[in-house]
Amino acid sequence: MFGELVTQLSSPTFFRHVVATVLALLIAIGIAIAIAVPSGLVLGSLPAVRHATRAVIEFLRPIPSVALIPLALVMLGFGPETKITLAVYAALWPILFNTIYALDELDPLQVETARTFGLGRVGILFRVALPNALPFVLTGIRLAATTALIVMVSVEIMASSQTGLGFFIMEARSGPGRMDQVLVGTVVAGVIGLLLNNGLEQVRRRWVAW
């Protein structure tokens, strides 16, 4: 299996599969951040909006994203947009809830300090609430990355989308039945998860040294 790992790592086909998964994953995380952080800031700073959207969120949140795979395949087809959409869905929640939580935890004295220096609501949001929330947001992103990877590989396995690590694993199993290739795919998926997790943890540590 170790020999197979070396062989596969130097194979362009395998490399393409890995890149396809990682790229889709990064895109999904990026989109999730772009949606969840601003929404979290709005929901966290405007209680009225939070109340109004509560029912929708409470309904959507418990749906496991893996359970949405068949539905998404029917609605979005077998292209990469399906796995990206589902990974975005899975990644949204931890980022959103951590952002909201961070705003709830904002120290009123920090807000008052900013107010005495003449900052308004928007100034406080960007210069106090956001930097203060960043460590929490980063933790949310780290959790989101792991979940998104699971969903992404699951979709690749189920949707036989011709590219991606999940597809590689699936094909190795069903075609020639190469157990060593299945294992290599699985290990590489795990390594991607580990690298993402540790990388993001490093980033968070740098930021939150206090």
Add this chain to the structure above:
Amino acid sequence: MSNMLEVADLGHTYGDYEAIGGLTFDVRAGELVCVVGPSGCGKSTLLRTISGLIKPTRGDVRLNGSHLAVVFQDYQRSLFPWLTVQGNVEFPLRSLPRAERRKRAAEALEWVGLTAAARKRPWQLSGGMQQRVAIARALAFRPALLLMDEPFASVDAQTRFELEDLLLRVRREHDTTVLVVTHDIDESVYLGDRILVLSSSPARLVANLEVPLPAERDQVTTRTADGFVALRSKVARLLNVGKPSMDVEKWAAAERESLSETVSSS
């Protein structure tokens, strides 16, 4: 001398709890005024209404200047941990050009003796140094009035003396008008040009005392001077009475009269 701050019949009520019951006083330009009062009497509430953090239920606050700055007791929570010391001091100066911001921050840090710590994070500094950062940040903002809420209550005694002297030096060198809230009688006498003594809740003005001490103060000689000791006992006596009910006004007037005699004769 012109007034920097004019407070007229200021009152504040939380729900139906009256925290401040009608305060009238002025702070002259360049003056350092201390507000003393028993714990929970409404000192912070007074400071928060003056700084505009809460809107008083009645009365009027007039500041003769564009803005003020506040130094809170809890420096740990009031400094921003994601900014360097310099970043914290520059925080209120956002509207200025970058070079000017740098200059002012460097200047303010020099005043409080923290030039070497500019690149550090606040949490890497001792408590006393953190409070100096908060003071530098307030000074860099060039406020017409510097408000301080028990600024030295969370540091040890030695550091406290140092910070008191630092405040006296800085405000003398830069002609800052300061209003300090404290519950420490000694500190109010040591720092103040004038002391406002408040009653227990709802806070009313019990006495408005000039401090008959030379502007130059020294932790050892000033604290043992006769004027210091006499005034300290006066304030202590005023605070111990603390019965907010019947005839505060009348009683306060009598106290003021007897005080003005003793203080001016000492």
